[in-house]
Amino acid sequence: MGNPIVIGIDAGGTMTDTILVDQDGHFKIGKSATTPKNEAEGFLASAEDAADAWGISLESLFSGVNVVLYSGTGMLNTLLSRTGRRLGLITTKGLEDMILMGRGLQAWADYSYADRLHAVTHHHPDPLVPRRRTHGVTERIDQFGDIVLPLYEHEVSAAAKKLIADKVEAICIMTIFSHVNPVHEKRIAEICRAEVDKAGADIIVYTSHEVRPVIREQSRLNSVLIEAYATSRGRKQLKGIEDVSKKYGFKYGVQTLLSFGGLTSINHPRLHETMISGPIGGILGAAYVGKLIGNDSLICSDMGGTSFDMGVITRGQTRIENEPLMDRFKLNVPTLHLDTIGAGAGMILKVDPLTKKVSLGPESAGSDPGPICFDRGGTEPTIADCDAILGRLNPYYFLGGKVVLQVEKARRAFQEKCSDILGVGVEEAAEGMIDMLESDA
Missing domain, CATH: 3.30.420.40 (ATPase, nucleotide binding domain)
Structure with a gap:
């Protein structure tokens, strides 16, 4: 070679x-x-x-x-486990609740048919910016790009000072119709940067017209929030x-x-x-392998420690979505069709001692500290620990033998935090949680 x-x-x-x-x-x-x-x-x-x-x-x-x-x-x-930056938002007055309201499709995205029948259990996506760090300012640009209301700059200064005092790590700016005329967004950004410099803070300012200058303010807002939240x-x-x-x-x-x-x-x-x-690389690779083996219609999947991803190739083609869903957020980003959910082997398992409700994630143990069986300091049971308990992983040949899994340690912790609370055996509880994960996927 x-x-x-x-x-x-x-x-x-x-x-x-x-x-x-x-x-x-x-x-x-x-x-x-x-x-x-x-x-x-x-x-x-x-x-x-x-x-x-x-x-x-x-x-x-x-x-x-x-x-x-x-x-x-x-x-x-970072997005799935909600471990990104602390954000603040400045938007057009009247749109402060846009994050919480979302879109109808976004609000019910990734819910199973059974969950959609029971609205009482419905849960909107957790907002990347809480309402208390969302500030509206007076301004208005219409759909033709004409200024209807001038920007009230003193409101921008006040909002920026509040966000700086709230110790945000990034300020996002999204005004309505800024994709047609971004003049107000640009001025808001100038004022925010001036206030940040005056305070000597280390805060980055993002504007929606720079990140995603396209129609539909909800997905434009989601795009700028995720850029600020997860990419740093x-x-x-x-x-x-x-x-x-x-x-x-x-x-x-x-x-x-x-x-x-x-x-x-x-x-x-x-x-x-x-x-x-x-996952995008996986879809492209699967399409190439499909050509080699003479099969142009494939389903490909990737299950990691945090997420489960699936793509479909039909007659050698992959569909491109202009508004994909990412962790139940609608984005304005052209994307090869892919479904992603928070369902990985490292998902942390929780059992409510009062209601005995089982929750999978969204937090993941990752590789540091990792699942309990990795013996790297992890203390919360995960799906990987369930696999180890059920004998689905070879404890002496994990990662080519470089990691020896501590099955008994995982078993003791799982029994204390999960199976004893549920009142069932360790193996039954472990298998049930894996079944829950697979039904979600």
Whole structure:
């Protein structure tokens, strides 16, 4: 085999996978635990595992490749587990409750048919910005882009000062019809940045006309909120991966996948368009494999530690959605059709001691601290612990034997926090929770 020319990375919430490919199509794979605090560490460990399988050093690997392609769901996992930035919102007066009201389709998205029959159990998506950090300001631009009401700048200054005092990490701005005429959004951003500078705060200001200048204010608002909420950490992680690649001799820039299947630099200004780059790469790969085996209609799925993703390929084609749903949020981002739910092996299991109601997630144990059976400090039972308890995982050959699963430790914690409360045996409770996960998927 010749030297690899492509490094492909898929960083999930729990594991990071690397594939090396040479010019003739020969390949080797590597795997390592994801390191959420610094994904570059997990990437380097995974790349080293693949390089060892190829029989070359990291220096020889990185200095010889032409492409390093990153894909993953780190930003999506940030959204699913609600661990993103602390946001504030300034919008047109009268639209302050838009986040809570949502759209009818968005409000019932991802609910099963049974749940839709019982409105009493209905739960709107948790807002990324609570009502107390949402401020309306007087202004109005009509559908033709004409100013109907001038911007009341003193209201903007007051709102910005309140958000700064509330210690937000980012301020989002969305005014109605800003995609036609963004003059008010631009001025609001100028005032906010001036107030931020005056306060000496470290706050980034986002405007909807820069992130997604298209019609429909609800999905435009969702897009700017998710860009502000989830991509900051992702951008920093991607820069770390590029830095460590160049440290070992890589000569070019790291690339990632857009939601509609194209390639882009990690410096892409609208990074939320790459939020599901891992599953998108999976769909493209499945379509290619389908051509090789002579089957042009496929269903492909990806279950990780945090999310479960599914795509469909029909007659060799993948459908593109202009307003996809992402964790029950409608976005204005062209995306290969993909269904994603928070249902991964790392989902934390909870049982209410009073009602005995079982909840799956949305939090995920990830790889740090990880499931209890990983013995890395995790204390909350997960689906992976259920799999270990039921013997579905080989405790002595997990991650190629690099991790020995502590099944008894997981069993004791699961019994205390789940099965004893439910009043059933450990195995019965574990199997029931896996059944719940599979029925959701």
